[in-house]
Amino acid sequence: MPVAMALTGVAVLLGAGLLGIALQRLPGASRLVYLICFVACLAILGVACAELLAGTLPAPAMRLPVGLPWIGAHYRMDALSAFFLVVVNLGGAGASLFAIGYGQHEKAPGRVLPFYPAFLGGMNLVVLADDAFAFLVAWEFMSLSSWALVMAHHTDPENRRAGYIYIVMASFGTLTLLLAFGLLAGSGGGYAFSEIRSAPAALPGVVLILVLIGTGSKAGLVPLHVWLPLAHPAAPSHVSALMSGVMTKVAVYGFVRVVFDLLGPATWWWSILVIGLAGITCVLGVLSALMQHDLKRLLAYHTVENIGIIFIGLGLALAFSAHGMQAPAALALTAALLHVFNHCLFKSLLFFGAGAVLNATGERDMEHLGGLIHNMPLTAFAFLTGCTAISALPPLNGFVSEWLTFQAILLSPALPSWGLKIIVPAVGAMLALSAALAAACFVKAFGVTFLGRPRTPVAADAHETDRASIAAMFAFALLCLLAGILPGLFIDGLAPVTQALVGARMPAQTALPWLSIVPIAESRSSYNGLLVFAFIAFSTLLTVEIIHRFASRAVRRGPAWDCGFPDPSPATQYTADSFAQPIRRVFGAVVFRASERVDMPPPGDARPAHLSVIVRDLVWEAFYAPIASLVAGSAERLNRLQFLTIRQYLSLVFVALVSLLLVVSIWS
Amino acid sequence: MRDLAVQGAQMLLVLVLAPLLLGFTRKVKARMLRRRGPPVLQPYRDLLRLIRKEAVIADNASWLFRSGPYMIFAATWVAAALVPTFATGLTFSWAADLIAITALLGSARFFLALVGMDVGTSFGGIGSSREMMFASLAEPAMIMIVFTVALVAGSTQLSSIAHYTLTNASLRVSLGLALVALIIVAIAENARIPVDNPATHLELTMVHEAMVLEYSGRHLAMIELAAAVKLLVYVSLIACIFFPWGLAPPNGDLAAYATGAAAYLVKLFVGGFLLVLFETSIAKMRVFRVPDFLGIALMLGLLGTLLLFVSRSF
Known part of the structure; x- marks a missing residue:
C-alpha cells in the first residue's frame, strides 16, 4: 500500500x-x-x-x-x-x-x-x-x-x-x-x-570497487x-x-543499498579503501571551496567535503561490521545517515540563499557583492543559520552528526586490523581539519557576500526576495535548529534502518532524561543540544537585560573608525580572494601548487602593478587531462581512416574478416 | 536544587575570576619587564567604565554587529560553565563533552570573525582572515588532543577524565604529548605572544585586536570579557585534565567545595605565572611562522592518538 x-x-x-x-x-x-x-x-x-x-x-x-x-x-x-x-x-x-x-x-x-x-x-x-x-x-x-x-x-x-x-x-x-x-x-x-x-556475489571486491566508482562519481568522491x-x-x-x-x-x-544490503558480509580492506578516499575527499573539497569566489561554486565544492564526511561514517560502519562489532557499526552508520539528512537541509538552504542573491543582484561572484545584510535581512538571517549549521557549530544540526562521527572514530582502536589502526586516526585528523576549514570557508562566504560595504551598484540596490522563497528558507532554517536541539528524535527514527543493515541500533535516545543523546554510555560521552541552546539563549538574554538595565543602552552612529584612516572606497575591503590568501599560502602550496606572481614595474614606468595567482587542479591534471588527450589523440589518428583509397578499404575489410574468423576458430 | 546552586556558583565564579586572572598576568608581566604595571583590579575598572559608556558604532554596522558581542560572550561563558573548575559532576556537565566545548568556543570565534568583517574596513578583514587561518590548525589540533585524552581515559566527558586522572595517576607518553600540544593551542587561541600580542594596536601583525577595532562601549566590554573568560577556560581545561587534584567529588560537602575552590585559585595563579614567564622569554613570530608553530601541536596530537591506536599502554 x-x-x-x-x-x-x-x-x-x-x-x-x-x-x-x-x-x-x-x-x-x-x-x-x-x-x-x-x-x-x-x-x-x-x-x-x-x-x-x-x-x-x-x-x-x-x-x-x-x-x-x-x-x-x-x-x-x-x-x-x-x-x-x-x-x-x-x-x-x-x-x-x-x-x-x-x-x-x-x-x-x-x-x-x-x-x-x-x-x-x-x-x-x-x-x-x-x-x-x-x-x-x-x-x-x-x-x-x-x-x-x-x-x-x-x-x-x-x-x-x-x-x-x-x-x-x-x-x-x-x-x-x-x-x-x-x-x-x-x-x-x-x-x-x-x-x-x-x-x-562473484568477486565481491570488484563489485565494491565498481559501485564505489559508479555511485562515487554521482556523489562527488575525489577524484x-x-x-x-x-x-x-x-x-x-x-x-x-x-x-x-x-x-x-x-x-x-x-x-x-548495494554494499550494506545486497553484497553480503563485508571484508575489512573495503573499509580502508572507502575511508581513505573519503578523508582525501573531505580535505580537498573544503580547500577547493575556500579558493572559490563564485558563491554557488563554493557551495558545490563544499558538497564534495560533506560527501567525504558521509563516506567516512559509511567506511567506519563497514569496518566495524566486517569485524562483527555491531553496536559501533550502528553508531557509525547512524552518524553517516544523520549527516545525509542534515546536509540535505543546510545545503538546500544555502543554495536557496545563493539563488535569492542571484535573483536580487544578478551576481554569483562574491567579489561584486557585499553589504547585502542591509537590504536582504531575512535572506541574510536564513543564510547565516545555514552557514552556522554547515560549519558544525553547536547548537545546530551539523555539529550533531560530526560529533557522532568523532565518537565512532573514538571506538575504532578496538578494530583488530593494522591497516585500519593507522588510517583511522589520520582520517580523524583530516575530518577535524576539514571541520575547521569549513568554518573559515563560511565566514568567507557570509562575510564577503552579506557583510561589509557593497562593492558594486547592483549589490547596493539589492532587494529582498519573494515570500515563497523566504518561507522555504525559514522552514529549512527551523529544521536545522530542530535537528540540532532534538537530535534524539532523528536518531531514533534511524533505528530501523541500522537494525536492518548492520543488525544493531543505537540505544533508544528519546527515553533519556532531558533529551540528551548518548551513543554508548553516559559516563563515556553525551551531548544535549537542547540544554546547550537553552543555556546560550538564557545567558545572552540575561546579559543583554542586565547591561541595558543597569549600565547603558545609548548608541551613537558615526563614520567607521578604521584606526583613524577610514577609506571611502569599498575596494579597500577584504575580498574573497584576500580572505583566503593566508590559508592558500599554508595549504595551497602543496595541494594546489598555488603560487603568486607580482609584476612590479620599475620606477618611472606608468604600467600598473599586477598580482596574479596561479592555482592548479592537480586531480584534473593527473587523471583527466591524460585521458582527454589520449582520446583526442586517438580520434585524430583514427580520423585518417576517412581518407583511404578504395583498395585500402578493401584490404582493411579483408584483414578484419580474417582476424574475426581466426578469433572464432580459436574460441571454439 | 543544591546541584543547581553549585552550577550557578561555578558560572559566577568563572565570571568573577576571569578579569582577575587577566589583571594578575598583566601585573606579573609588568614586574618581569621591570615596570610597576597597572593594579591587579584594573580589568574590572576598565570593564565597568566601558559598559557605562555609550556605544559608538559605524554608520553601516548591521544588527549582527550589535548582537554579535553578546552571542560571543554567551557561547564562551557557557563553555566555561561546562568545564569543572572546583568540582566535578556538575548538573549540566553531561550536557556537553570536551568535543562540544571545543565546538562552542569555535562558535564564539565564528561570530567574532564575522563581526570583524561587518563594517567593511581592511583591518577587520585582515584580522578575521588570519584568525580563521590560525583556527584552521588550532581546532584540529584541539580535536586530536581530545582524542588522545579520551582514548586514555575512555571518555570525552571532562568529569570522567578528571576522575580517571585522579584514580590512575601515571606518567604516559601520549598524555605528555597532549599537554604540550594543548599549551600551544591555548597560547594561540588566546592571542598571546608569540602568536599575537594582546597589548598591541596599530600594527599589521595584530589579529584579535584588528577584528574588534570598530567596537566601543558595552560591546567592547563584552568582547573583552569573553576574551578573559576564554583564557580562564583554557587554564581550567589544562588544570582539569592534567592536574585535577583538589577537585571536589560529585555531591561533596561544603569543606570539599572550599578545598576545591582554594586549589583552583592556586592552579589559576600558577598557570597565569607560567604563561607570563613563557611570554616574556620569547619574541613574537611573523604571521606565516605561526602555522608551523600550530602544526607542531597538530602533529603532537596526531602522534599521541596514533600511539594509542597502536597500543593502549602508551
Whole structure:
C-alpha cells in the first residue's frame, strides 16, 4: 500500500512534467507546476515518514508491468528506502516551495518546467526500485533529466562545457553500475534485489570497487568530483539545491543499498579503501571551496567535503561490521545517515540563499557583492543559520552528526586490523581539519557576500526576495535548529534502518532524561543540544537585560573608525580572494601548487602593478587531462581512416574478416 | 536544587575570576619587564567604565554587529560553565563533552570573525582572515588532543577524565604529548605572544585586536570579557585534565567545595605565572611562522592518538 501511494506521487510528478510542456507559454504555468510538485513531494514525504515511524516496514513489493517483457519492474519500500524517500522529498518539497517564487524569474521556463518534476520523479524511483533493471533505468532517468536542467541556460559556453563533462561522467558512472549489477546477478541473471541478496556475489571486491566508482562519481568522491562544481552551479538555483542537497544523497543510497544490503558480509580492506578516499575527499573539497569566489561554486565544492564526511561514517560502519562489532557499526552508520539528512537541509538552504542573491543582484561572484545584510535581512538571517549549521557549530544540526562521527572514530582502536589502526586516526585528523576549514570557508562566504560595504551598484540596490522563497528558507532554517536541539528524535527514527543493515541500533535516545543523546554510555560521552541552546539563549538574554538595565543602552552612529584612516572606497575591503590568501599560502602550496606572481614595474614606468595567482587542479591534471588527450589523440589518428583509397578499404575489410574468423576458430 | 546552586556558583565564579586572572598576568608581566604595571583590579575598572559608556558604532554596522558581542560572550561563558573548575559532576556537565566545548568556543570565534568583517574596513578583514587561518590548525589540533585524552581515559566527558586522572595517576607518553600540544593551542587561541600580542594596536601583525577595532562601549566590554573568560577556560581545561587534584567529588560537602575552590585559585595563579614567564622569554613570530608553530601541536596530537591506536599502554 505505501509503495502504491509513493508510486502514485511519482506519477503525479511525471504528469506535472507533461503539464509543464503543455503550459510552458502561459504566465502562471511555473507557479502551478511547482505547486503540484510541492504537494506531491509532501504527500510522499508523509507516507515515508509514517511508515518509518510506524515500524511496519518492509512493505510488500509491487510489480508494475513496465520495462522488460515478462519481468516487469519491481518496487518496494523498506526502512532504508523510506529514510531516503524522506530526504528526497523533504529536499524536493523545499525546492519546489522556493521555486514557486524563484521560478517566476526564469527567462526560459520551457527548458526547466518539463524536466524539474521528471528529475524529482526519477530520484524517487531510484530509491523505490527493487530490481537492478528498474534501478538503472531510474538512475539514468535522474541523470538525463538533471543534465537537461544543467543545460537550461545553454547560451553560456561555460554551462555547455559543464553539461558535456557531466554527461560523460554520468554515463561512465552508469556503465560501472551496470557492470556491478551484472556481477551481482551472476550468470543466472537474477536481477531482482531479493534474488541478488540470497545468492553470494562473484568477486565481491570488484563489485565494491565498481559501485564505489559508479555511485562515487554521482556523489562527488575525489577524484570523480570534477563535474560537480561545474554542473551544480550551472543549473537554476532551486535545481542546484536539489542536485547538491538531494541527488548526491541518492548516490549515497545506491552505495548503501548495494554494499550494506545486497553484497553480503563485508571484508575489512573495503573499509580502508572507502575511508581513505573519503578523508582525501573531505580535505580537498573544503580547500577547493575556500579558493572559490563564485558563491554557488563554493557551495558545490563544499558538497564534495560533506560527501567525504558521509563516506567516512559509511567506511567506519563497514569496518566495524566486517569485524562483527555491531553496536559501533550502528553508531557509525547512524552518524553517516544523520549527516545525509542534515546536509540535505543546510545545503538546500544555502543554495536557496545563493539563488535569492542571484535573483536580487544578478551576481554569483562574491567579489561584486557585499553589504547585502542591509537590504536582504531575512535572506541574510536564513543564510547565516545555514552557514552556522554547515560549519558544525553547536547548537545546530551539523555539529550533531560530526560529533557522532568523532565518537565512532573514538571506538575504532578496538578494530583488530593494522591497516585500519593507522588510517583511522589520520582520517580523524583530516575530518577535524576539514571541520575547521569549513568554518573559515563560511565566514568567507557570509562575510564577503552579506557583510561589509557593497562593492558594486547592483549589490547596493539589492532587494529582498519573494515570500515563497523566504518561507522555504525559514522552514529549512527551523529544521536545522530542530535537528540540532532534538537530535534524539532523528536518531531514533534511524533505528530501523541500522537494525536492518548492520543488525544493531543505537540505544533508544528519546527515553533519556532531558533529551540528551548518548551513543554508548553516559559516563563515556553525551551531548544535549537542547540544554546547550537553552543555556546560550538564557545567558545572552540575561546579559543583554542586565547591561541595558543597569549600565547603558545609548548608541551613537558615526563614520567607521578604521584606526583613524577610514577609506571611502569599498575596494579597500577584504575580498574573497584576500580572505583566503593566508590559508592558500599554508595549504595551497602543496595541494594546489598555488603560487603568486607580482609584476612590479620599475620606477618611472606608468604600467600598473599586477598580482596574479596561479592555482592548479592537480586531480584534473593527473587523471583527466591524460585521458582527454589520449582520446583526442586517438580520434585524430583514427580520423585518417576517412581518407583511404578504395583498395585500402578493401584490404582493411579483408584483414578484419580474417582476424574475426581466426578469433572464432580459436574460441571454439 | 543544591546541584543547581553549585552550577550557578561555578558560572559566577568563572565570571568573577576571569578579569582577575587577566589583571594578575598583566601585573606579573609588568614586574618581569621591570615596570610597576597597572593594579591587579584594573580589568574590572576598565570593564565597568566601558559598559557605562555609550556605544559608538559605524554608520553601516548591521544588527549582527550589535548582537554579535553578546552571542560571543554567551557561547564562551557557557563553555566555561561546562568545564569543572572546583568540582566535578556538575548538573549540566553531561550536557556537553570536551568535543562540544571545543565546538562552542569555535562558535564564539565564528561570530567574532564575522563581526570583524561587518563594517567593511581592511583591518577587520585582515584580522578575521588570519584568525580563521590560525583556527584552521588550532581546532584540529584541539580535536586530536581530545582524542588522545579520551582514548586514555575512555571518555570525552571532562568529569570522567578528571576522575580517571585522579584514580590512575601515571606518567604516559601520549598524555605528555597532549599537554604540550594543548599549551600551544591555548597560547594561540588566546592571542598571546608569540602568536599575537594582546597589548598591541596599530600594527599589521595584530589579529584579535584588528577584528574588534570598530567596537566601543558595552560591546567592547563584552568582547573583552569573553576574551578573559576564554583564557580562564583554557587554564581550567589544562588544570582539569592534567592536574585535577583538589577537585571536589560529585555531591561533596561544603569543606570539599572550599578545598576545591582554594586549589583552583592556586592552579589559576600558577598557570597565569607560567604563561607570563613563557611570554616574556620569547619574541613574537611573523604571521606565516605561526602555522608551523600550530602544526607542531597538530602533529603532537596526531602522534599521541596514533600511539594509542597502536597500543593502549602508551
